[in-house]
Amino acid sequence: MSKILPPSIQSLIEEFAKLPGIGPKTAGRLTFFLLTKPQKDINAFGEAVLSLKEGLVNCEKCFNISQKSPCEICSDERRDLTKIMVVEESLDVLALSKTNFNGLYHVLGGAISPIDGIGPDNLRIKELLDKLKKDTTSEKTKKIEEVILATDPSLEGEATAMYISKQIEKNGFEVNVTRIARGLPVGSDLEYADEITLSRALEGRNKY
Amino acid sequence: MSKILPPSIQSLIEEFAKLPGIGPKTAGRLTFFLLTKPQKDINAFGEAVLSLKEGLVNCEKCFNISQKSPCEICSDERRDLTKIMVVEESLDVLALSKTNFNGLYHVLGGAISPIDGIGPDNLRIKELLDKLKKDTTSEKTKKIEEVILATDPSLEGEATAMYISKQIEKNGFEVNVTRIARGLPVGSDLEYADEITLSRALEGRNKY
Numbered sequence: 290m291s292k293i294l295p296p297s298i299q300s301l302i303e304e305f306a307k308l309p310g311i312g313p314k315t316a317g318r319l320t321f322f323l324l325t326k327p328q329k330d331i332n333a334f335g336e337a338v339l340s341l342k343e344g345l346v347n348c349e350k351c352f353n354i355s356q357k358s359p360c361e362i363c364s365d366e367r368r369d370l371t372k373i374m375v376v377e378e379s380l381d382v383l384a385l386s387k388t389n390f391n392g393l394y395h396v397l398g399g400a401i402s403p404i405d406g407i408g409p410d411n412l413r414i415k416e417l418l419d420k421l422k423k424d425t426t427s428e429k430t431k432k433i434e435e436v437i438l439a440t441d442p443s444l445e446g447e448a449t450a451m452y453i454s455k456q457i458e459k460n461g462f463e464v465n466v467t468r469i470a471r472g473l474p475v476g477s478d479l480e481y482a483d484e485i486t487l488s489r490a491l492e493g494r495n496k497y
Numbered sequence: 498m499s500k501i502l503p504p505s506i507q508s509l510i511e512e513f514a515k516l517p518g519i520g521p522k523t524a525g526r527l528t529f530f531l532l533t534k535p536q537k538d539i540n541a542f543g544e545a546v547l548s549l550k551e552g553l554v555n556c557e558k559c560f561n562i563s564q565k566s567p568c569e570i571c572s573d574e575r576r577d578l579t580k581i582m583v584v585e586e587s588l589d590v591l592a593l594s595k596t597n598f599n600g601l602y603h604v605l606g607g608a609i610s611p612i613d614g615i616g617p618d619n620l621r622i623k624e625l626l627d628k629l630k631k632d633t634t635s636e637k638t639k640k641i642e643e644v645i646l647a648t649d650p651s652l653e654g655e656a657t658a659m660y661i662s663k664q665i666e667k668n669g670f671e672v673n674v675t676r677i678a679r680g681l682p683v684g685s686d687l688e689y690a691d692e693i694t695l696s697r698a699l700e701g702r703n704k705y
Contacts, residue, residue: 293594295553295564301545307538308527319516321588323549324562330515331549337509338543341531345503354532356503380529386501 298324352396352413354379368392371434375417375453377441385439392437395420400445401452409452417453421462435465442471506532560604560621562587576600579642583625583661585649593647600645603628608653609660617660625661629670643673650679 294302298320305316323331347353348360355361362368362382372392376382377400385394397412421433438453440446454466472490473482482490502510506528513524531539555561556568563569570576570590580600584590585608593602605620629641646661648654662674680698681690690698 293569294591295562297545297549297551297553298562301549304542304545307542309530310523310526315518317588317591318518320549321586321591322517323546324553324587328550331546334512334515335543335546337505337512338531338539338546341505341509341528341539342536343505345505345532354503354506361501378529379532380525383502383525383529 347396351382351394352398352416353382353394362394371432372437373417373420373433373435374437374439375450376439377446377449381439392435397440397449400440400443400449402445409456412449414453414456418456418460418462421457421464422460433464435467438466438468442469555604559590559602560606560624561590561602570602579640580645581625581628581641581643582645582647583658584647585654585657589647600643605648605657608648608651608657610653617664620657622661622664626664626668626670629665629672630668641672643675646674646676650677 301320301323302313302316305311305319306313311319323334344356345354346356346358348355348363349358350363351360353360353362357364369392372390373395374385374390374392375395375397376385377397379396382394382396395413395417397414397417399407399412401407401409401412417436421436436453436457438450440449450468454468457464457466470493471486472493473479473486479487509528509531510521510524513519513527514521519527531542552564553562554564554566556563556571557566558571559568561568561570565572577600580598581603582593582598582600583603583605584593585605587604590602590604603621603625605622605625607615607620609615609617609620625644629644644661644665646658648657658676662676665672665674678701679694680701681687681694687695
């Protein structure tokens with residue numbers, strides 16, 4: 290295969306194949322698609338890759354990826370400063386920003402996963418607790434009233450949510466800790482749902 | 498969405514989303530995946546994109562994308578010069594190179610598709626016919642004995658194969674024209690096959 294492919298094509302196929310969810314076949318298809326495009330379009334893509342991290346910082350408050358610190362969200366005074374949404378990754382902030390949630394975020398930087406060697410100390414859990422501590426004593430900033438645990442509904446995400454809620458309890462912070470609902474995705478088919486999701490949907494049922 | 502995303506992230510998401518089979522959600526996931534990588538890896542990817550077309554030419558004989566003209570395949574004297582495999586795209590040559598086919602290729606540059614405004618004159622069909630003409634008169638090059646039509650088994654690919662076979666007949670070239678078999682993919686389930694594929698598999702049945 291490498292014999293008949295020019296090295297520049299081979300090397301882009303290999304780079305594409307490093308991306309998640311892209312196998313060698315798709316990588317080839319993407320590369321040959323780009324080959325049919327004018328150099329101008331290829332340059333736009335290549336330069337967008339190269340300058341991806343230019344001027345990006347982690348917000349000092351919520352740790353979301355941003356152009357400035359504090360980020361747009363943390364420096365927006367119209368937001369509800371009494372609610373803080375705890376997520377694993379910056380990508381989760383992007384997804385949640387399409388809902389009508391109007392509070393603040395706290396990006397942990399992952400989830401507890403002993404298999405991958407990620408413990409509570411590798412995440413920004415201490416920073417979250419510091420935030421709750423600070424806000425209960427300071428008079429200037431609004432008191433945080435609710436911590437919404439929006440980690441993934443996976444084994445790791447659930448463990449992380451449980452760990453954080455226990456830490457908040459242990460430290461005696463007066464704050465409501467909530468967890469996003471687990472249930473049937475909107476538009477899905479009940480018959481295809483797995484039994485854990487169905488059980489969760491039943492447990493979380495509410496008055497109609 | 499664009500408000501909370503830094504422009505460099507937004508712009509790479511948009512570039513990824515231009516690629517075939519990549520929607521906005523996947524584009525976001527790929528971009529945020531790259532964000533977690535060191536700048537060295539990001540540079541390797543970006544530079545592979547930018548230099549994709551560097552030093553690439555279309556082979557003057559088979560029109561496959563290559564580093565030199567004639568390409569590696571056309572200038573390989575150990576190949577069977579009596580067989581020529583007609584394909585739509587360079588990517589098809591890559592796929593077929595994994596088989597034990599050892600003849601030459603001819604890349605058409607697409608398939609006849611009136612909807613997309615692609616007629617026979619937009620493809621390298623004339624060049625194929627010239628090749629057959631040249632080879633029957635010259636004494637130096639080996640005579641082409643078989644033209645294998647390996648266009649896609651799609652509406653456009655079938656129309657292109659039929660058009661080429663008629664042109665070869667019309668010009669009275671003494672050459673065997675064959676078409677790659679259509680049937681059940683190896684490893685597939687008969688019950689899931691569509692009826693056209695099943696009919697083709699029956700038509701093309703051979704002695705066991």
